[in-house]
Amino acid sequence: MAQDSVGLPSDFQFWMRKLSVWDQASTLETQQDTCLHLPQFQEFLRQLYEALKEMDSSAIIERFPTVGQLLAKTCWNPFILAYDESQKILIWCLCCLIKKDPQNSGESKLNSWTRGLLSHILSTFRFNIKEVDLFTQVLGYAPTDYYPGLLKNMVLSLVSELRENHLNGFNTQRRMAPERVRSLSRVCVPLVTLPDFEPLVEALLTYHGHEPQEVLWPEFCDAVNEAFLLKKISLPASAILCLWLRHLPSLENTMLHLFEKLISSERNFLRRIECFMKDSLLPAAACHPAIFRVVDEMFRYALLETDGALEVLATIQVFTRCFVEALEKENKQLKFAFKTYFPYASPSLVMVLLQHPKDIPQGLWHQALKHISEMLKEVVEDQTHGSYGGPFESWFLFVHFGGWADMAAEQLLTSEAEAEAPEALLWLLAFSCGPGAGHQQRAQTMVEVKAVLSRLMKLLRSPTLSARDLQAAAGEGGEGAPRPPACQQLIRRLLLNFLLWAPGGHAIAREVITLMAQTDAIMHEIIGFLDQTLYRWDHLCVEAPRSRKLARELLAELRGQA
Amino acid sequence: MEPLLQHLERFSEVLAVSRTTHVSTWDPVTVRRALQWARYLRHIHKRFGRHARISKALERRLQNQWKQQGDSGPAPAPGLANFQALGLCDQLLSLRLLANPALGDASFHYLLQQLFPGPGIPDAEEESLQGSLARLARRRAALHMLRFNAYGENPALQEDPLMKTQAELLLRRLQEVGEADAGGPGRLLSSLWERSPQNNFLKVVAAALLLPPSSPRHQEEELKLGSPKTPGEEGQELLRWLLGKSDVMVAFCRSLPAGLLTLVAGRHPELSRVYLGLLTDWGRQLHYSLQKGLWIGTESQDVPWEELLSRFQSLCQAPPPLKYEVFTALKSCKAQDGDFEVPGLSIWTDLLLSLGSSA
Known part of the structure; x- marks a missing residue:
């Protein structure tokens, strides 16, 4: 606490000056400036309270001689009183000034002055319309009884005015001038989180005037989006869609918020990412192609900036899954062609990737994978398909539906019928982990993977299995250059799959993982793999109790260690 | 049941005292006890909210009290007027004590500690008083901001939130009073007519007659309380009272703007007939x-021609059937006068000419 209050005196002067300028937030400029500083000022009030509550009121006056002035100015600023929790913190601060047993007239005076301020916050800002006050009094109502109702009626009246604008356009007498809409949106900045204002916020967001420029105040959009992200407001999806369509920074902020979660609290918790994603309404809003394209572009940049971080890849898959689900829910018949969402991709490829593996009998998965691999290969390696972007575009499309690659890895290890790993599946795996690789390099990866696989298949049939054997099987096959990182990652994925599926896997799993996880990054990669695998199995309803149990146990243990 | 009712009565007394100078004798213990009572009653409200029999009994007792107060003094002190008010009784008590300068420093200090314990006090079961008082302050600030920064200039009266709110309050009170005593609404209305500014009162009456039959919230409450009355009945009560008081009805038709009266007449045929009668x-x-x-009047209180014309003009723009009724009335008056077609002989001929009736 002491640390926090160090900067207080200088802040104190700053805010005192600000409050004097703001006065009662009566002009446009002061309102604007007030709105801009509301969160900061609330933080200052909080710090002030933390400092005040430790002191006796005499000590307070000694340390902050003008605290009374500052608080009084705050009490008269409706914007501050209307914002979030500021009014509550202000009341706490005032409480600190009240002395239980004033010793002299000065203290008594301060007491009654402070009581006046408290009473002002709670019971003034009266309408002061004599007839109304008198009427309600004769009826036997106190202001407390009817203020909520009055506020509701005022909000509804503004809402109907805004709607009327929308419906009647130029022809209505009640048309709200654009300037008024703008000023209304400014007044709402501190109030967006007050539940009574939800209908008005919604009406403003969905309001479309006939002006070429945006009429809503950008700070209003920021405030709404922020409140929405923090779940301090509940709005229908249509209103949020309007917000994002008319105010790009809000959509960008939502994505940044998602990324923040991804690298901090929710790292490797796909279930939670999915919940957050659905709550954020991103997938539903993305049914509008304009939103989808922005979101997708941001994913693309995130991938490029992180060199294809696995967490980002996993998130794109979750997003795509939720998006497809939302699309199906929105309407069975597509409003927009897939081409509008994936303009750089071959439409037939998109259709194949979009199939839900659950809708295909398990016995035919292999076939489907082969088909996808062939189509992709054709697009990537055949130069004549230039119209669908380079290999990166195809890869970027494929990672949206990355579950197919994971299935390919599983298929390679579990389908015993094949004596030799099928080329198509190998190619798909090699492609999925290295978009930048040329034909040559990919071929090399395939050779390596094939060799490892055949060794693993032999181990699968061996009666005794040890961690060393497994490590040897995964080891580099002789002299050549060291494997590129992407290839190493792929082989780790195969090994982990092996552990989950091989009958003896569970006995040696922990030892193998210890040997494998030489760095924190690899450890996170393993956790991520387990999390994603479980998430995918849940969605595919894969029946594999033993494998599931092992994966869950490993995940819990590793999370505990990480 | 009886102890509970007594408790309620005692608390009403406490509430009445809380805004007098008498609280100067209250020490922190008294404040604590008063707050405890209030909390207990709020608990009762929460617990028996869905219990029609109990809440009804409580409400009847409250209304009797209210009625007695209303009969004896001038304006009754706003207090616990209905069962719903119990849910807010601790807030009401707190506000009164906070605003009462007679409360001693030590007691006030104690009151603040109780009301505003500061951050980090979770109150899982129900919303804390601290939270509800803060929200009240926030709502007040919000009202202030809307009024001074966003309120449209001169909204049409029937859309004016201030009028609408007063109208809702009036209907709510009429309903409550009517449940306790069938003659209650009439008496209440008459006392309102005598005691509150008349112009405002008439506007509120008009706004109340224009409200949709019953707001859903109201309906819900009524269902919950098992009210025998049908929704919207208090509006009918109001109309009956208005039509029964010829002096009020004359003032109503004389002082309210033409457009507003047309709307009210369009909604209530009984009223439109009286209005037309007055106009003729x-x-x-x-x-x-x-x-x-x-056309001129002989007495100063006579309605000038221009005003008469503007009222008829407004009525003629009303949707049918009102519009046709107005024409029929005018034409029958004209026929009675001798069905002249030239101006200056019958006012009805001239009105119809000015209204440009081609029918």
Whole structure:
């Protein structure tokens, strides 16, 4: 606490000056400036309270001689009183000034002055319309009884005015001038989180005037989006869609918020990412192609900036899954062609990737994978398909539906019928982990993977299995250059799959993982793999109790260690 | 049941005292006890909210009290007027004590500690008083901001939130009073007419007559309380009272703007007939001045021609059937006068000419 209050005196002067300028937030400029500083000022009030509550009121006056002035100015600023929790913190601060047993007239005076301020916050800002006050009094109502109702009626009246604008356009007498809409949106900045204002916020967001420029105040959009992200407001999806369509920074902020979660609290918790994603309404809003394209572009940049971080890849898959689900829910018949969402991709490829593996009998998965691999290969390696972007575009499309690659890895290890790993599946795996690789390099990866696989298949049939054997099987096959990182990652994925599926896997799993996880990054990669695998199995309803149990146990243990 | 009712009565007394100078004798213990009572009653409200029999009994007791107070003094002190008010009784008590300068420093200090314990005090079961008082302050600030920064200039009266709110309050009170005593609403309305500014009162009455039959919230409450009355009945009560008081009805039709009266008349056929009757009476008072070439009154209180015309004009723009009724009435008056087609002989002929009736 002491640390926090160090900067207080200088802040104190700053805010005192600000409050004097703001006065009662009566002009446009002061309102604007007030709105801009509301969160900061609330933080200052909080710090002030933390400092005040430790002191006796005499000590307070000694340390902050003008605290009374500052608080009084705050009490008269409706914007501050209307914002979030500021009014509550202000009341706490005032409480600190009240002395239980004033010793002299000065203290008594301060007491009654402070009581006046408290009473002002709670019971003034009266309408002061004599007839109304008198009427309600004769009826036997106190202001407390009817203020909520009055506020509701005022909000509804503004809402109907805004709607009327929308419906009647130029022809209505009640048309709200654009300037008024703008000023209304400014007044709402501190109030967006007050539940009574939800209908008005919604009406403003969905309001479309006939002006070429945006009429809503950008700070209003920021405030709404922020409140929405923090779940301090509940709005229908249509209103949020309007917000994002008319105010790009809000959509960008939502994505940044998602990324923040991804690298901090929710790292490797796909279930939670999915919940957050659905709550954020991103997938539903993305049914509008304009939103989808922005979101997708941001994913693309995130991938490029992180060199294809696995967490980002996993998130794109979750997003795509939720998006497809939302699309199906929105309407069975597509409003927009897939081409509008994936303009750089071959439409037939998109259709194949979009199939839900659950809708295909398990016995035919292999076939489907082969088909996808062939189509992709054709697009990537055949130069004549230039119209669908380079290999990166195809890869970027494929990672949206990355579950197919994971299935390919599983298929390679579990389908015993094949004596030799099928080329198509190998190619798909090699492609999925290295978009930048040329034909040559990919071929090399395939050779390596094939060799490892055949060794693993032999181990699968061996009666005794040890961690060393497994490590040897995964080891580099002789002299050549060291494997590129992407290839190493792929082989780790195969090994982990092996552990989950091989009958003896569970006995040696922990030892193998210890040997494998030489760095924190690899450890996170393993956790991520387990999390994603479980998430995918849940969605595919894969029946594999033993494998599931092992994966869950490993995940819990590793999370505990990480 | 009886102890609970007594408890309620005692608390009502406490509430009444809380805004007097008498609280100067309250020490922190008294404040604590008063707050405890309030909390207990709020708990009762929460617990028996869905219990029609108990909440009804409590409400009846409250209304009797309220009625007695209303009969004896001038304006009754706003207090616990209905069962719903119990849910807010601790807030009401707190606000009164906070605003009462007679409360001693030590007691006030104690009151603040109780009301505003500061951050980090979770109150899982129900919303804390601290939270509800803060929200009240926030709502007040919000009202202030809307009024001074966003409120449209001169909204039409029937859309004016301030009028609408007063109208809702009036209907709510009428309903409550009516449940306790069938003659209650009439008495309440008469006392409102005598005691509150008349112009505002008439506007509120008009706004109340224009409200949709019953707001859903109201309906819900009524269902919950098992009210025998049908929703919207208090509106009918109001109309009956208005039509029964000829002086109020005259003032109503005389002082409210033409457009508003047309709306009310369009909604209530009984009222439209009386209104039309008044308009024709007023028209008969005017005579034609050959000198000025105008219809003029003899007495100062006579309704001027322009006003009469504007009221008829407004009525003629109403949707049918009102519009046709107005024309029919005018034409029958004209026929009674001798069905003249030239101006200056019958006011009805001239009104119809000015209204440009082609029918």
